[in-house]
Amino acid sequence: MAIVTLADAKLQLNLDADDTSADVELQRYIDAVTAPIERELGRVVEPRTVTDEIAVTGRRASFLLQSVPVVSLTSLISADGAQTWSVDPTVTHLDPESGRVTLLSGPPFTGTVVAIYQAGMAVIPANIQLAALIVIQHLWETQRGRSGAMPGGGDIPVPAGYAIPNRAAELLDTPLPGVA
DSSP states (O other): OOSSOHHHHHHHTTOOTTOOTTHHHHHHHHHHTHHHHHHHHTSOOSOEEEEEEEEEEEEESEEEOSSSSEEEEEEEEETTSSOEEOOOTTTEEEETTTTEEEESSSSOEEEEEEEEEEESOSSOOHHHHHHHHHHHHHHHHHHHOTTSSOGGGSSSOOOOSOSSOHHHHHHTTOOOTTOO
16 A cells, blocks of 8 residues: 555646556656655554564563554564564553553563564555655656656756655654754
8 A cells, every 4th residue: 555546646746547658657756755754754654564673681571663653463473483472462562653562471572572563554644645745746847847848948857956845844744954
């Protein structure tokens, strides 16, 4: 699942829905927008399976997963495969927002724990979708110009110097650099 669909991107760019001539190129933009959006937010947006290797010092009852929000835990196993921990909610508590995994019963975590889980947003909010569309539009127009021709009539695009325009950053509710 992408942050936005091809149909949404075409609508944002005022491209004819029936014209498929730029679909492959536009899909690359759609696929590429996920990483900068997630980097800007500091959170996983597009749902996916994540595998973390967590070094647990001593014997502990909890640790933090690296990617949030967490939708569900799939498995918890020691790196050497000698120990597994149940992901049943009656045995292991998961805080989806912080990514904290806490054992409620059973042997403590120790050594390197391999955690496999689903991270991302079950429903992507409208502000994030619109920000993604604005970024796609910005990148598209930077390359092609508003009319599909290169800016200035030349064959070299005019660089904009940034990938996430301020209006998209504001939709993501991230602070602008230098603004207190």
